[in-house]
Amino acid sequence: MRVLTASDRAVLVECADLDEAMRMHRAWADVPGVIERVPGARTVLVRFDPLVTSAAELARALVTTPPDGAAVEPEHEVIVPTRYDGEDLADTAALLGVSVDETARRHVEARWTVAFSGFAPGFGYLIGDDPLFDVPRRPSPRTRVPAGAVALAGRFSGVYPRESPGGWQLIGTTDAVMWDVHRDPPALLRPGVRVRFVVAARPVLTGAGSAVPGTADVPAAERRAGLTDARPHGATTPTPAVEVINPGLQLLVQDRGRAGLAALGVPASGAADRVALRDANRAVGNAPGAAVLEGVGPAAVRVHGAAVAVVTGAQCELTVIGVDGRMRGIRHGAPFALADGDELEVGAPTRGLRFTIGVRGGIRMPQELGSRSTDTLSGIGPAPLRVGDVLPVGSHAPGAVEPDPLPRELPGHVVDLDIALGPRADWFTPAASRLLREQEWTVTPRSDRVGIRLRGERPLERAIHAELPSEGAVDGAIQVPADGQPVVFGPDHPTTGGYPIIGALTDAARDVAGQLAPGARIRFQVVS
Numbered sequence: 001m002r003v004l005t006a007s008d009r010a011v012l013v014e015c016a017d018l019d020e021a022m023r024m025h026r027a028w029a030d031v032p033g034v035i036e037r038v039p040g041a042r043t044v045l046v047r048f049d050p051l052v053t054s055a056a057e058l059a060r061a062l063v064t065t066p067p068d069g070a071a072v073e074p075e076h077e078v079i080v081p082t083r084y085d086g087e088d089l090a091d092t093a094a095l096l097g098v099s100v101d102e103t104a105r106r107h108v109e110a111r112w113t114v115a116f117s118g119f120a121p122g123f124g125y126l127i128g129d130d131p132l133f134d135v136p137r138r139p140s141p142r143t144r145v146p147a148g149a150v151a152l153a154g155r156f157s158g159v160y161p162r163e164s165p166g167g168w169q170l171i172g173t174t175d176a177v178m179w180d181v182h183r184d185p186p187a188l189l190r191p192g193v194r195v196r197f198v199v200a201a202r203p204v205l206t207g208a209g210s211a212v213p214g215t216a217d218v219p220a221a222e223r224r225a226g227l228t229d230a231r232p233h234g235a236t237t238p239t240p241a242v243e244v245i246n247p248g249l250q251l252l253v254q255d256r257g258r259a260g261l262a263a264l265g266v267p268a269s270g271a272a273d274r275v276a277l278r279d280a281n282r283a284v285g286n287a288p289g290a291a292v293l294e295g296v297g298p299a300a301v302r303v304h305g306a307a308v309a310v311v312t313g314a315q316c317e318l319t320v321i322g323v324d325g326r327m328r329g330i331r332h333g334a335p336f337a338l339a340d341g342d343e344l345e346v347g348a349p350t351r352g353l354r355f356t357i358g359v360r361g362g363i364r365m366p367q368e369l370g371s372r373s374t375d376t377l378s379g380i381g382p383a384p385l386r387v388g389d390v391l392p393v394g395s396h397a398p399g400a401v402e403p404d405p406l407p408r409e410l411p412g413h414v415v416d417l418d419i420a421l422g423p424r425a426d427w428f429t430p431a432a433s434r435l436l437r438e439q440e441w442t443v444t445p446r447s448d449r450v451g452i453r454l455r456g457e458r459p460l461e462r463a464i465h466a467e468l469p470s471e472g473a474v475d476g477a478i479q480v481p482a483d484g485q486p487v488v489f490g491p492d493h494p495t496t497g498g499y500p501i502i503g504a505l506t507d508a509a510r511d512v513a514g515q516l517a518p519g520a521r522i523r524f525q526v527v528s
Helices: 018-030 055-063 089-096 100-109 274-284 430-438 507-513
Strands: 002-007 010-014 034-039 043-048 077-082 112-117 124-128 142-145 149-153 156-159 164-166 169-173 194-199 241-246 250-254 292-296 299-304 307-321 327-329 336-338 343-359 389-392 414-421 441-443 451-455 477-479 487-489 501-505 521-526
Touching: 002 055, 002 414, 002 501, 010 055, 018 034, 018 043, 018 112, 043 055, 089 100, 089 169, 100 169, 100 194, 241 343, 274 292, 274 307, 274 343, 274 507, 292 299, 414 507, 430 501, 430 521, 501 507
Parallel strands: 077 194, 414 521
Antiparallel strands: 002 010, 010 043, 034 043, 112 124, 112 194, 124 156, 142 164, 149 156, 149 169, 241 299, 241 389, 250 292, 292 343, 299 343, 307 327, 307 336, 307 343, 414 501, 441 451, 441 521, 451 487, 477 487, 477 501
């Protein structure tokens, strides 16, 4: 086994094959300092606590741990009715050297088993017994792949649980629900489950024979649980509460996120700027993990009942408009009182990108998988907020209000970001490794919480052009698609992927990256 650097808080362990990766993944459950393990096709990503162990100590412990020798018993069979109508079907058949009909027939006749989960909640990597199926990913991933798309990449088949970016070859569609947080377990395709694709001609069935509801996405109405639509003369508005007047470009509920579920394909999500989250909750006396509002301005909210609030993160002009129409300016980072009916206006950012609104008592949305965070990739948590939404505020805050804001320097137009090289830096030419450090990279408007897409004058050139089997990825990973233009993974990123990762932001640099606006320029600095 090779132990490679994945970030300043993670290593990627190369195994001989899929079977060894699965066995080692189970064997490393009790290694001291290990926080999380994410299996891949031939690797296991291991995140560790640097206060408990170092990368070198962890590497020694991992390679000397004997593999788990227990046989994995196959689970029940799941039937996935499929329409072979994918937009890449003809191209995939040509790559395989067979007809479209034979591609579909052999996909149906193959016996498939879920080897591991990843990429997104409910996405299972299926390994089959037909050697025909070994196809490359698309040169550049699509920004939108529809829910229920049946796809191929490398030796694997899979079904996209919901609309998301993706680079697999699309050969069909299904109505089967891959992921449902209200189902136990939420994932239809779990490691060890046998899968049989059939040509869709009858109601969708699970392995137990019960009918599956008709959509592969989470209904918007269900994702709005806990939200009240405020009406002009409604009498049901809870107090204290925050009402959305203008959500701006994006307004989300965020907290510390859902760490530890990446092996199920669930991103950590949480605040893109964790420092802003910490400062906001500290200022109003909340527990460190209390939920806040994270947005991109300009935006506005109204309070129902008295409240204490603060705005941290991006520098913006802040104004409170009272019910009597009087206006007063607010200092960034300092807590302030709001009376019933007061409105808070957050202007366009003058420095940074995302603002954070903390309210004493915290935003009290229902939790999903232990967090109130909105995950924009997976659709877990409350839906993005819209005009008229009313969010309840808690009544308990354990700390005192902090009157003085903590000083903080936000990124300007040119930002230096610390990175650790690896785990796939050797897949790129020496010139590309130099170019990564020496060239300025520009943040493009196509960036979001899933990934910051960069554009450089010269792309990064690969030395190895083989297909990389899917493997785990950390927050802040710098993934390089075939076009050579890097993507820096954000908090809602896919938990596994098949494009090589040349490096990763340090843990501290991730919060700076959360404030990078389109047009900002980046210089990467390699640290040990």
